[in-house]
Amino acid sequence: MANQARPVTKSRASYTRNHFAALRAFVQRVPAATIARLYFSEDENGNEATPGWVESYLRRMQAELVDLALEHGSSVLADHLKASAKAHGSARLTAVTLKMVEQAALLAVAKPEASHGVGLWFRPLVARRLNDAGIRTLAELVDFCNRRGGSWWRAVPRIGPGRARHIVSWLRQNEALIGLHIATDISLDDPFSAPDSALITIDTDSSVLAPLERVRLPGELSGESGLNRHASFPYITAHNDLEAVRAYLHRYREQPKTLRAYTKELERFLLWAVTVRRKPLSSLLADDCEAYRDFLKAPSPAFVGSRQSRASGRWRPFSESGLSSESQRYAVRALRAAFAWLVDVRYLAGNPWTVVSDPIRIVRESELHVERALPAILWERMRGFIDDQCLREDARYWRSVRVALLLGADSGLRREELASARRERLAPTPHGDGVEVVWQLLVIGKRKKERTVPVSPATIAALTAHWRDRGEDFHSGTAGPLLAPIFIPPGKEAQKKHADGAPLAYHADTINFMVEWAMKRLIAGMASTLSVEEIKLLSGTSPHAFRHTFGTLAAAEEVPLDVVQKILGHASLQTTSIYVQAEKQRMLREAASFYRRPKSDKAGEEG
Structure with missing residues (x-):
């Protein structure tokens, strides 16, 4: 027929x-x-x-x-x-x-089945990332999504919200064929534009908690008639506490990290005030603030849950049962600053947090995880292995990775600084030891502060090779990101981004993937020469570990501490001094190892 x-x-x-x-x-x-x-x-x-x-x-x-x-x-x-x-x-x-x-x-076209491998239905790049997270079949993918909620993709490296949205959409379209259901709360809608239908009324009897953008407060808890409301003409058009909090957060719209941090602290406090103290935010007094400070030490179970999408009904304000002393201190200071602003704009009459002291901060011997730094000998062996890989014709990605690692370990860059580093901010200097030319790079670090860092000759050579792979001459002075993708994916979004032909820098999160990719291959390729301790160290190595590597190696070579501080961009010399302490600790560990050796060995050496 x-x-x-x-x-x-x-x-x-x-x-x-x-x-x-x-x-x-x-x-x-x-x-x-x-x-x-x-x-x-x-x-x-x-x-x-x-x-x-x-x-x-x-x-x-x-x-x-x-x-x-x-x-x-x-x-x-x-x-x-x-x-x-x-x-x-x-x-x-x-x-x-x-x-x-x-x-x-x-x-x-085949009909998808629960037992099919993800590689039959998704592109190899996506399938490999799913496989690396232990997801082999469509059944395992559906189960993974349902267990973790809307933010499931955060547990899979390099599966962003856009790609995750397509995956979930495809799974929903094929639910009948696969025979498995995707939970209704696996949503990837923009969490900062919740429609009215998604708003949740939070009151004193509420058993459901919701993030700030989905909160609706009844009149008696809205703060429209709060006890602490200012009697004079306010400088902001906020009729209730929610509008006032959003006005404060709007100030940080161009600082996404700060915005996320302050949103987290204010929504926690707002939800606690309404559901626990049963008061609007603008009616809280100093004793309420003291009670919240104590609450931070051990939040009630109703406020604690695993990390979930902000659109999920399983979302909770806290992901752990108790905050560290540093986190408690940060929360109190963030709330004090927010209330001070609300007083300045005459929304509130006074700031109850001014009489609340900061939580006692436990001063640790080492604030930085300098133990993650790579020992000098191991780092040299790694560089030799990486250089060997970069000699191959098909090693363009290795040459990209080499640039990222060297900018971290030789210049002390953070991953965000590395991703945003640009060629027009890099220039040779007349300074050096008379043999090698030292280059300098202007970077914008934490708190939007500029600083100048040195760039090693080895990094310049690596950059030259990487730019050659991109079809560009590094020494021509062309503007652009120091590190950029070699291959443009065929997807519409990627093609749109590269439509004008200008290279785009890697996202900071991608630097994590590059380091993870390199560490897996270093462990496999150097397995016969690595100790168990070295394998453990490499398997947990992150981009920040290379920054620590620079700090510890510079301290070991007796580079003046104030110079190391300036290169790393530390606000305090005390922070930088931790790298010196790390070297002392390493010396003591080596001495302890010597003392544990059998007496006969040492006697033989003395003879």
Whole structure:
């Protein structure tokens, strides 16, 4: 029957949407090596897809789809395909005719099943990231999403909200075929634009807590008639406490990290005031603030839960049962500053937090996790291994990673500073030791402070190679990010970002992935020469560890402490001195190891 399509019989499985996307690229003459990297994963044949295998596979797929279109497509399409086959030996497809063939072969697409590997339905880059998180099948993916809620993607490196939205959307469209249901609260809507239908009324009897953007307060708790409201004309158009808090937070709209931190502290306090003290924010007195300070030490169970999407009903203000002394101190200071502003703009008559003392802060011997720094000998061995990898023709990503690691370990950059570093802020200097030229880089660090850091000759050489991979001359003075992606993904969003041809810098979160990627390969490639302790250290290494590496190595080489402080951008010399303490601790550990050695060994050495 002409209108009855049949699935294509193949030795493994029916074609998936990845296969059709790969075939479209093949028809448009995209190299087979690129297609293999973008569209094929180990779920296809149990091994890495080679360009030759991909080309053979797609030619066979094209022939099978043409046969299906000849049997079930329109007479016009059939005549066209036959004429093309007669002229060329086999039907040649254009983008237009391929689309017609696909329409005629719609039922050749496989139906997703719970047991299918994620690599059959998502691009290899996505599938690899899911696999790394322990997600192998569609059933495991659905279970992972349902267990973790709307923020499930945060536990999968390099699966951002946009990609996660597409994954969830596809799972929902295929729920009936997969046979598994995605929870209704797995939503990725913008959390800062909640519609009225998503607002939740919070009152004294409320058993549900909601983030600030979803809170609705009844009249008696709104603060419209709060005891502490200022009697004079206010400087802000806030009729209630929610509007006043949002007006304060609006000041930080261009500082996303600060905005998130202050939002967290104010929404916690607001929810506590309404549900525990049963008062509006603008009626709280000093004894209320003292009670909240004590509450921070051990929040009630109703306020504590695992990390969830702000759109989830499982969201809670605290993700842990008790805050550290530093976090308690930060919360009190943040609230005191917010209330001071509300007094300044004459929304409140007075600031009850002024008479509340800061929580006692436990001063730790080491505020920084300097133990994560890499020992000098290990770092040198790592650099040798990385340099060897970078010599290969296909090592463009290794050369990108090398730049990131060197800017951290040789210049002490934070990951945000590294991601935002630009070529026009880097220049050679007349200073140095007479042998090597020292370059200087102007970076914008914490608190929007500029500082100048030195850049090593090895980093300049690495940057030169990385820019060559990007098709640019590093020494031509061209403006742009120091570190930028080599490959532009084919997605619409990525193509749109690169539409003007200008290179875009990596996101700071991507630096984490680059370091994790490198550490896995360093451990595998250097396994025979690494001790158990070194493997443990590398497996937990983050971008910040390379900044600590710079600090400890500089201290070991007796670089003046004030110089190290300026390079690292520490506000206090006391903070920088921790690196000196770390060197002393290392010396004592080595001495302790010597003392534990058998007496006979030491006697033999003395002889």
